[in-house]
Amino acid sequence: MKKDRIIMLSDCQSFYASVEKASSPHYSNKPLVVAGDPARRSGIVLAACPLAKTYGITTAETLREALAKCPELIVVRPRMQHYIDVSAQITDILRKFSDLVEPYSIDEQFIDVTGSLSLFGSPRQIAAAIQDQIRRDTGVYVRVGISYSKVTAKMACDLWAKKNEEGLFTLTREQLPTLLWQLPISQLFMVGRRMSAHFQSMGLVTIGHLAQLPLAELKWRMREKFHKNCDVDAELYWRIANGVDDSPVNSATYEVAPKSVGHQMTLPRDYYTLKDIKTVLLELAELVCRRCRKLKVNGAVVSVGCQGASFDAPTGFSRQSTMSDPANATNLVYESAVALFVLHWDGQPVRRVHLSLSSLSDESQYQLTLFESRPRYRALEQATDDLKNKYGDTIIGRAVSFTDAGQIKDRAGKIGGHYK
Numbered sequence: 001m002k003k004d005r006i007i008m009l010s011d012c013q014s015f016y017a018s019v020e021k022a023s024s025p026h027y028s029n030k031p032l033v034v035a036g037d038p039a040r041r042s043g044i045v046l047a048a049c050p051l052a053k054t055y056g057i058t059t060a061e062t063l064r065e066a067l068a069k070c071p072e073l074i075v076v077r078p079r080m081q082h083y084i085d086v087s088a089q090i091t092d093i094l095r096k097f098s099d100l101v102e103p104y105s106i107d108e109q110f111i112d113v114t115g116s117l118s119l120f121g122s123p124r125q126i127a128a129a130i131q132d133q134i135r136r137d138t139g140v141y142v143r144v145g146i147s148y149s150k151v152t153a154k155m156a157c158d159l160w161a162k163k164n165e166e167g168l169f170t171l172t173r174e175q176l177p178t179l180l181w182q183l184p185i186s187q188l189f190m191v192g193r194r195m196s197a198h199f200q201s202m203g204l205v206t207i208g209h210l211a212q213l214p215l216a217e218l219k220w221r222m223r224e225k226f227h228k229n230c231d232v233d234a235e236l237y238w239r240i241a242n243g244v245d246d247s248p249v250n251s252a253t254y255e256v257a258p259k260s261v262g263h264q265m266t267l268p269r270d271y272y273t274l275k276d277i278k279t280v281l282l283e284l285a286e287l288v289c290r291r292c293r294k295l296k297v298n299g300a301v302v303s304v305g306c307q308g309a310s311f312d313a314p315t316g317f318s319r320q321s322t323m324s325d326p327a328n329a330t331n332l333v334y335e336s337a338v339a340l341f342v343l344h345w346d347g348q349p350v351r352r353v354h355l356s357l358s359s360l361s362d363e364s365q366y367q368l369t370l371f372e373s374r375p376r377y378r379a380l381e382q383a384t385d386d387l388k389n390k391y392g393d394t395i396i397g398r399a400v401s402f403t404d405a406g407q408i409k410d411r412a413g414k415i416g417g418h419y420k
Protein backbone atom coordinates (compact mmCIF):
# COMPACT_ATOMS: atom_id res chain seq x y z
CA MET A 1 0.00 0.00 0.00
CA LYS A 2 1.19 3.47 -0.87
CA LYS A 3 2.21 5.59 2.06
CA ASP A 4 -0.11 8.47 2.92
CA ARG A 5 0.90 11.99 2.03
CA ILE A 6 1.10 14.76 4.62
CA ILE A 7 -0.93 17.74 3.46
CA MET A 8 -1.71 20.94 5.30
CA LEU A 9 -4.09 23.80 4.75
CA SER A 10 -3.06 27.10 6.28
CA ASP A 11 -5.78 29.70 6.75
CA CYS A 12 -5.15 33.29 7.82
CA GLN A 13 -7.31 34.58 10.64
CA SER A 14 -9.19 37.78 9.73
CA PHE A 15 -6.72 38.27 6.90
CA TYR A 16 -7.29 41.85 5.71
CA ALA A 17 -7.81 43.13 9.26
CA SER A 18 -4.70 41.32 10.54
CA VAL A 19 -2.57 42.79 7.76
CA GLU A 20 -3.81 46.28 8.61
CA LYS A 21 -3.13 45.84 12.31
CA ALA A 22 0.35 44.54 11.56
CA SER A 23 1.21 47.60 9.48
CA SER A 24 -0.20 50.08 12.03
CA PRO A 25 1.04 48.94 15.46
CA HIS A 26 -0.85 51.75 17.23
CA TYR A 27 -4.06 49.94 16.28
CA SER A 28 -2.94 46.70 17.88
CA ASN A 29 -5.22 46.89 20.93
CA LYS A 30 -8.13 48.54 19.15
CA PRO A 31 -11.14 47.00 17.43
CA LEU A 32 -10.63 47.38 13.67
CA VAL A 33 -12.53 46.57 10.50
CA VAL A 34 -11.67 46.86 6.84
CA ALA A 35 -14.68 48.25 5.04
CA GLY A 36 -15.79 49.27 1.57
CA ASP A 37 -15.91 53.02 1.82
CA PRO A 38 -15.23 54.39 5.32
CA ALA A 39 -16.76 57.75 4.36
CA ARG A 40 -20.10 56.12 3.65
CA ARG A 41 -21.87 54.28 6.42
CA SER A 42 -23.55 52.04 3.90
CA GLY A 43 -20.15 50.46 3.15
CA ILE A 44 -19.79 46.75 3.86
CA VAL A 45 -17.45 45.22 6.45
CA LEU A 46 -14.98 43.04 4.50
CA ALA A 47 -13.02 41.87 7.53
CA ALA A 48 -13.16 42.35 11.29
CA CYS A 49 -10.30 41.70 13.70
CA PRO A 50 -10.95 39.22 16.54
CA LEU A 51 -11.28 42.08 19.01
CA ALA A 52 -13.97 43.74 16.85
CA LYS A 53 -15.75 40.41 16.65
CA THR A 54 -16.08 40.37 20.44
CA TYR A 55 -18.46 43.34 19.99
CA GLY A 56 -20.63 41.13 17.79
CA ILE A 57 -19.37 42.67 14.55
CA THR A 58 -19.47 40.30 11.57
CA THR A 59 -18.26 40.47 7.98
CA ALA A 60 -20.80 41.51 5.35
CA GLU A 61 -22.80 43.74 7.67
CA THR A 62 -22.91 47.47 6.99
CA LEU A 63 -20.58 49.93 8.58
CA ARG A 64 -23.61 51.62 10.16
CA GLU A 65 -24.53 48.40 11.97
CA ALA A 66 -20.92 47.82 13.04
CA LEU A 67 -20.50 51.34 14.39
CA ALA A 68 -23.75 51.02 16.32
CA LYS A 69 -22.23 48.05 18.14
CA CYS A 70 -18.86 49.72 18.70
CA PRO A 71 -18.67 53.53 18.26
CA GLU A 72 -14.88 53.64 18.80
CA LEU A 73 -14.31 51.18 15.94
CA ILE A 74 -11.28 51.87 13.71
CA VAL A 75 -12.36 51.73 10.06
CA VAL A 76 -9.74 51.17 7.37
CA ARG A 77 -10.13 51.31 3.60
CA PRO A 78 -9.13 48.07 1.81
CA ARG A 79 -5.73 47.93 0.09
CA MET A 80 -6.19 44.95 -2.19
CA GLN A 81 -2.81 45.04 -3.88
CA HIS A 82 -1.13 45.05 -0.48
CA TYR A 83 -3.16 41.98 0.62
CA ILE A 84 -2.23 40.20 -2.60
CA ASP A 85 1.43 41.00 -1.91
CA VAL A 86 1.23 39.69 1.67
CA SER A 87 -0.50 36.55 0.37
CA ALA A 88 2.43 36.03 -2.02
CA GLN A 89 4.86 36.64 0.86
CA ILE A 90 3.11 33.85 2.81
CA THR A 91 3.43 31.57 -0.23
CA ASP A 92 7.17 32.27 -0.21
CA ILE A 93 7.41 31.37 3.48
CA LEU A 94 5.56 28.09 2.84
CA ARG A 95 7.91 27.33 -0.05
CA LYS A 96 10.78 27.18 2.41
CA PHE A 97 9.13 24.07 3.83
CA SER A 98 8.17 22.41 0.54
CA ASP A 99 8.12 23.27 -3.14
CA LEU A 100 4.56 21.91 -3.33
CA VAL A 101 2.47 24.94 -2.34
CA GLU A 102 -0.88 25.69 -3.88
CA PRO A 103 -2.75 28.91 -3.08
CA TYR A 104 -6.44 28.11 -2.78
CA SER A 105 -7.74 31.59 -2.04
CA ILE A 106 -6.15 34.86 -1.02
CA ASP A 107 -5.86 33.65 2.58
CA GLU A 108 -5.71 29.86 2.26
CA GLN A 109 -2.90 27.72 0.87
CA PHE A 110 -2.25 24.00 0.61
CA ILE A 111 1.21 22.60 1.25
CA ASP A 112 2.38 19.01 0.75
CA VAL A 113 5.24 18.32 3.18
CA THR A 114 5.52 14.57 2.60
CA GLY A 115 9.06 15.00 1.28
CA SER A 116 10.14 17.48 3.97
CA LEU A 117 9.64 15.41 7.12
CA SER A 118 13.26 14.30 7.51
CA LEU A 119 14.40 17.92 7.12
CA PHE A 120 12.01 19.78 9.40
CA GLY A 121 10.61 17.29 11.89
CA SER A 122 7.12 15.92 12.53
CA PRO A 123 4.06 17.29 10.74
CA ARG A 124 3.01 19.09 13.88
CA GLN A 125 6.45 20.62 14.36
CA ILE A 126 6.39 21.81 10.75
CA ALA A 127 2.92 23.31 11.17
CA ALA A 128 3.99 25.11 14.35
CA ALA A 129 7.13 26.42 12.62
CA ILE A 130 5.01 27.68 9.70
CA GLN A 131 2.67 29.39 12.14
CA ASP A 132 5.59 31.05 13.97
CA GLN A 133 7.35 32.29 10.91
CA ILE A 134 4.26 33.71 9.23
CA ARG A 135 3.35 35.52 12.43
CA ARG A 136 6.85 36.90 12.84
CA ASP A 137 7.23 38.06 9.22
CA THR A 138 3.71 39.31 8.46
CA GLY A 139 1.88 39.66 11.78
CA VAL A 140 -0.80 37.29 10.53
CA TYR A 141 -1.97 34.34 12.63
CA VAL A 142 -2.57 31.20 10.59
CA ARG A 143 -4.47 28.10 11.63
CA VAL A 144 -3.27 24.86 10.10
CA GLY A 145 -5.20 21.68 9.34
CA ILE A 146 -2.98 18.62 8.96
CA SER A 147 -4.13 15.48 7.18
CA TYR A 148 -3.50 13.02 4.35
CA SER A 149 -5.44 14.81 1.57
CA LYS A 150 -6.49 18.29 0.56
CA VAL A 151 -10.14 17.85 1.43
CA THR A 152 -9.44 16.37 4.87
CA ALA A 153 -6.81 19.05 5.58
CA LYS A 154 -9.41 21.69 4.70
CA MET A 155 -11.91 20.15 7.12
CA ALA A 156 -9.25 19.66 9.81
CA CYS A 157 -8.64 23.39 9.61
CA ASP A 158 -12.24 24.66 9.36
CA LEU A 159 -13.81 22.27 11.86
CA TRP A 160 -11.08 22.01 14.49
CA ALA A 161 -7.90 24.10 14.07
CA LYS A 162 -9.93 27.33 13.82
CA LYS A 163 -11.70 26.50 17.05
CA ASN A 164 -8.95 25.29 19.34
CA GLU A 165 -6.29 27.04 21.37
CA GLU A 166 -3.20 26.13 19.33
CA GLY A 167 -4.72 26.71 15.89
CA LEU A 168 -3.37 23.31 14.81
CA PHE A 169 -5.22 20.07 14.25
CA THR A 170 -4.35 16.69 12.79
CA LEU A 171 -7.12 14.59 11.27
CA THR A 172 -6.06 11.06 10.43
CA ARG A 173 -7.74 8.55 8.16
CA GLU A 174 -8.47 6.36 11.21
CA GLN A 175 -10.23 9.23 12.99
CA LEU A 176 -12.85 9.88 10.31
CA PRO A 177 -15.49 7.59 11.92
CA THR A 178 -14.87 8.82 15.47
CA LEU A 179 -14.48 12.54 14.69
CA LEU A 180 -15.76 13.65 11.29
CA TRP A 181 -18.68 11.25 11.00
CA GLN A 182 -20.10 12.32 14.36
CA LEU A 183 -20.67 15.89 13.17
CA PRO A 184 -23.96 17.18 11.72
CA ILE A 185 -24.23 17.06 7.93
CA SER A 186 -24.26 20.87 7.81
CA GLN A 187 -20.58 20.83 8.79
CA LEU A 188 -19.48 18.88 5.72
CA PHE A 189 -17.28 20.87 3.33
CA MET A 190 -19.27 22.18 0.31
CA VAL A 191 -22.64 21.60 2.01
CA GLY A 192 -24.56 24.85 2.27
CA ARG A 193 -27.66 25.57 4.27
CA ARG A 194 -30.06 24.46 1.56
CA MET A 195 -28.24 21.22 0.75
CA SER A 196 -27.98 20.50 4.45
CA ALA A 197 -31.78 20.77 4.78
CA HIS A 198 -32.22 18.43 1.81
CA PHE A 199 -29.90 15.83 3.29
CA GLN A 200 -31.66 16.04 6.65
CA SER A 201 -35.01 15.48 4.99
CA MET A 202 -33.48 12.35 3.45
CA GLY A 203 -32.60 11.12 6.94
CA LEU A 204 -28.90 11.97 6.53
CA VAL A 205 -28.43 13.89 9.76
CA THR A 206 -24.75 13.28 10.42
CA ILE A 207 -21.78 13.18 8.06
CA GLY A 208 -21.46 9.49 8.95
CA HIS A 209 -24.99 8.77 7.69
CA LEU A 210 -23.99 9.98 4.25
CA ALA A 211 -20.50 8.46 4.32
CA GLN A 212 -21.75 5.01 5.19
CA LEU A 213 -24.31 4.77 2.39
CA PRO A 214 -23.03 2.81 -0.59
CA LEU A 215 -22.29 5.38 -3.32
CA ALA A 216 -24.76 3.74 -5.71
CA GLU A 217 -27.52 4.12 -3.16
CA LEU A 218 -26.70 7.77 -2.49
CA LYS A 219 -26.84 8.44 -6.25
CA TRP A 220 -30.18 6.69 -6.49
CA ARG A 221 -31.64 8.49 -3.50
CA MET A 222 -30.50 11.92 -4.68
CA ARG A 223 -31.98 11.18 -8.09
CA GLU A 224 -35.30 10.37 -6.42
CA LYS A 225 -35.13 13.46 -4.25
CA PHE A 226 -34.24 15.98 -6.95
CA HIS A 227 -35.97 14.27 -9.89
CA LYS A 228 -32.84 14.45 -12.01
CA ASN A 229 -29.47 12.83 -12.41
CA CYS A 230 -27.21 14.14 -9.64
CA ASP A 231 -24.53 11.48 -9.90
CA VAL A 232 -21.64 13.95 -10.07
CA ASP A 233 -22.82 15.81 -6.97
CA ALA A 234 -23.58 12.58 -5.12
CA GLU A 235 -20.08 11.33 -5.77
CA LEU A 236 -18.58 14.64 -4.73
CA TYR A 237 -20.35 14.69 -1.33
CA TRP A 238 -19.69 11.00 -0.79
CA ARG A 239 -15.98 11.43 -1.46
CA ILE A 240 -15.74 14.42 0.87
CA ALA A 241 -17.54 12.56 3.67
CA ASN A 242 -15.26 9.56 3.19
CA GLY A 243 -12.13 11.68 2.84
CA VAL A 244 -11.40 10.31 -0.62
CA ASP A 245 -9.29 12.86 -2.49
CA ASP A 246 -6.20 11.98 -4.49
CA SER A 247 -5.80 15.38 -6.09
CA PRO A 248 -2.23 16.64 -5.85
CA VAL A 249 -1.08 19.88 -4.29
CA ASN A 250 -0.35 21.51 -7.56
CA SER A 251 2.24 24.25 -7.37
CA ALA A 252 2.26 24.56 -11.17
CA THR A 253 -1.23 26.00 -11.22
CA TYR A 254 -0.26 29.15 -9.38
CA GLU A 255 -1.77 31.87 -11.50
CA VAL A 256 -3.83 34.85 -10.53
CA ALA A 257 -5.69 35.11 -13.79
CA PRO A 258 -6.99 31.85 -15.18
CA LYS A 259 -7.00 31.63 -18.94
CA SER A 260 -10.35 32.39 -20.36
CA VAL A 261 -12.27 32.64 -23.59
CA GLY A 262 -14.51 35.65 -23.71
CA HIS A 263 -16.41 38.04 -25.85
CA GLN A 264 -18.10 41.37 -25.38
CA MET A 265 -20.56 43.40 -27.34
CA THR A 266 -21.29 47.10 -27.37
CA LEU A 267 -24.89 47.79 -28.18
CA PRO A 268 -26.21 50.48 -30.53
CA ARG A 269 -28.46 51.93 -27.84
CA ASP A 270 -29.33 51.36 -24.20
CA TYR A 271 -31.16 48.12 -23.55
CA TYR A 272 -33.79 48.12 -20.84
CA THR A 273 -35.44 44.73 -20.94
CA LEU A 274 -34.22 41.30 -19.96
CA LYS A 275 -35.73 39.94 -23.14
CA ASP A 276 -33.43 42.10 -25.29
CA ILE A 277 -30.41 41.38 -23.12
CA LYS A 278 -31.05 37.65 -23.31
CA THR A 279 -30.74 37.85 -27.09
CA VAL A 280 -27.30 39.38 -26.69
CA LEU A 281 -26.29 36.79 -24.06
CA LEU A 282 -27.28 34.00 -26.43
CA GLU A 283 -25.20 35.50 -29.21
CA LEU A 284 -22.24 35.87 -26.86
CA ALA A 285 -22.63 32.34 -25.49
CA GLU A 286 -22.60 31.00 -29.02
CA LEU A 287 -19.45 32.94 -29.94
CA VAL A 288 -17.62 31.87 -26.79
CA CYS A 289 -18.72 28.23 -26.95
CA ARG A 290 -17.89 27.93 -30.62
CA ARG A 291 -14.38 29.12 -29.86
CA CYS A 292 -14.10 26.69 -26.91
CA ARG A 293 -15.28 23.79 -29.06
CA LYS A 294 -12.68 24.71 -31.64
CA LEU A 295 -10.00 24.70 -28.93
CA LYS A 296 -11.45 21.43 -27.55
CA VAL A 297 -11.81 22.86 -24.05
CA ASN A 298 -14.61 23.04 -21.52
CA GLY A 299 -15.03 25.96 -19.13
CA ALA A 300 -16.06 25.49 -15.51
CA VAL A 301 -16.57 29.14 -14.58
CA VAL A 302 -18.90 31.42 -16.48
CA SER A 303 -18.48 35.17 -16.07
CA VAL A 304 -21.02 37.69 -17.19
CA GLY A 305 -21.40 41.39 -16.81
CA CYS A 306 -22.59 44.66 -18.25
CA GLN A 307 -21.91 48.36 -18.26
CA GLY A 308 -24.01 51.42 -18.82
CA ALA A 309 -23.15 54.09 -21.38
CA SER A 310 -21.97 56.81 -19.02
CA PHE A 311 -18.30 56.95 -18.13
CA ASP A 312 -18.95 59.64 -15.54
CA ALA A 313 -21.55 57.61 -13.67
CA PRO A 314 -20.52 54.02 -14.28
CA THR A 315 -23.11 51.34 -13.70
CA GLY A 316 -23.05 47.60 -14.18
CA PHE A 317 -21.38 44.58 -12.69
CA SER A 318 -19.14 41.65 -13.45
CA ARG A 319 -19.80 38.36 -11.69
CA GLN A 320 -18.92 34.74 -12.10
CA SER A 321 -20.18 31.37 -11.00
CA THR A 322 -19.10 27.78 -11.29
CA MET A 323 -21.28 25.50 -13.36
CA SER A 324 -22.11 22.07 -11.99
CA ASP A 325 -20.08 20.54 -14.84
CA PRO A 326 -17.50 22.12 -17.12
CA ALA A 327 -19.14 22.72 -20.50
CA ASN A 328 -18.83 24.21 -23.96
CA ALA A 329 -22.44 23.66 -25.00
CA THR A 330 -24.13 26.94 -25.93
CA ASN A 331 -27.40 26.19 -24.16
CA LEU A 332 -25.76 25.26 -20.85
CA VAL A 333 -23.49 28.29 -20.83
CA TYR A 334 -26.38 30.50 -21.92
CA GLU A 335 -28.57 29.24 -19.07
CA SER A 336 -25.86 29.85 -16.48
CA ALA A 337 -25.16 33.31 -17.91
CA VAL A 338 -28.83 34.29 -17.80
CA ALA A 339 -29.21 33.03 -14.24
CA LEU A 340 -26.16 35.01 -13.17
CA PHE A 341 -27.32 38.10 -15.01
CA VAL A 342 -30.78 38.01 -13.47
CA LEU A 343 -29.23 37.66 -10.04
CA HIS A 344 -26.96 40.70 -10.30
CA TRP A 345 -28.54 43.12 -12.76
CA ASP A 346 -30.13 46.06 -10.96
CA GLY A 347 -32.29 47.06 -13.93
CA GLN A 348 -30.09 49.99 -15.01
CA PRO A 349 -29.82 50.57 -18.77
CA VAL A 350 -27.20 48.37 -20.42
CA ARG A 351 -24.86 49.47 -23.19
CA ARG A 352 -22.21 46.78 -23.12
CA VAL A 353 -22.37 43.09 -22.23
CA HIS A 354 -19.60 40.57 -21.79
CA LEU A 355 -19.46 36.85 -21.25
CA SER A 356 -16.51 34.53 -20.73
CA LEU A 357 -15.61 31.00 -19.75
CA SER A 358 -12.60 30.27 -17.57
CA SER A 359 -11.03 27.44 -15.56
CA LEU A 360 -10.64 25.70 -18.88
CA SER A 361 -9.98 21.98 -19.08
CA ASP A 362 -9.45 19.52 -21.91
CA GLU A 363 -12.93 18.50 -23.00
CA SER A 364 -11.93 14.86 -23.48
CA GLN A 365 -10.68 14.30 -19.97
CA TYR A 366 -13.13 15.75 -17.55
CA GLN A 367 -12.73 14.00 -14.26
CA LEU A 368 -14.06 14.53 -10.82
CA THR A 369 -11.63 16.42 -8.67
CA LEU A 370 -12.75 18.17 -5.56
CA PHE A 371 -10.77 21.33 -5.96
CA GLU A 372 -10.39 21.88 -9.68
CA SER A 373 -14.09 22.46 -10.11
CA ARG A 374 -14.04 25.48 -7.85
CA PRO A 375 -12.52 28.78 -8.83
CA ARG A 376 -9.14 28.67 -7.19
CA TYR A 377 -9.00 32.32 -6.49
CA ARG A 378 -12.57 33.04 -5.64
CA ALA A 379 -11.78 35.38 -2.80
CA LEU A 380 -9.14 37.18 -4.80
CA GLU A 381 -11.36 37.47 -7.83
CA GLN A 382 -14.21 38.73 -5.71
CA ALA A 383 -11.90 41.38 -4.39
CA THR A 384 -10.53 42.31 -7.78
CA ASP A 385 -14.02 42.30 -9.30
CA ASP A 386 -14.96 45.00 -6.85
CA LEU A 387 -11.99 47.08 -7.95
CA LYS A 388 -12.82 46.53 -11.59
CA ASN A 389 -16.37 47.60 -11.09
CA LYS A 390 -15.03 50.75 -9.59
CA TYR A 391 -12.10 51.53 -11.84
CA GLY A 392 -12.96 49.93 -15.15
CA ASP A 393 -13.51 46.93 -17.19
CA THR A 394 -10.30 44.97 -17.43
CA ILE A 395 -11.78 41.51 -16.93
CA ILE A 396 -12.47 41.35 -20.64
CA GLY A 397 -8.93 42.40 -21.42
CA ARG A 398 -7.86 39.06 -20.01
CA ALA A 399 -9.92 37.09 -22.45
CA VAL A 400 -8.06 35.29 -25.19
CA SER A 401 -10.44 36.33 -27.95
CA PHE A 402 -11.08 39.87 -26.81
CA THR A 403 -12.70 41.65 -29.69
CA ASP A 404 -10.69 44.56 -31.05
CA ALA A 405 -12.21 47.97 -31.54
CA GLY A 406 -13.00 47.30 -35.16
CA GLN A 407 -15.10 44.28 -34.37
CA ILE A 408 -16.91 46.10 -31.62
CA LYS A 409 -17.71 48.88 -34.05
CA ASP A 410 -18.92 46.32 -36.54
CA ARG A 411 -21.02 44.58 -33.94
CA ALA A 412 -22.51 47.83 -32.76
CA GLY A 413 -24.81 47.82 -35.73
CA LYS A 414 -26.13 44.39 -34.94
CA ILE A 415 -28.40 42.82 -32.39
CA GLY A 416 -28.15 39.10 -31.90
CA GLY A 417 -25.98 38.97 -34.99
CA HIS A 418 -28.55 40.66 -37.19
CA TYR A 419 -28.54 44.21 -38.46
CA LYS A 420 -31.21 46.31 -36.89
Ligand SMILES: [Mg+2]
Nearest residue numbers: 011012013107
Ligand atom coordinates in the same frame (compact mmCIF):
# COMPACT_ATOMS: atom_id res chain seq x y z
MG1 LIG B 1 -9.37 33.00 6.71
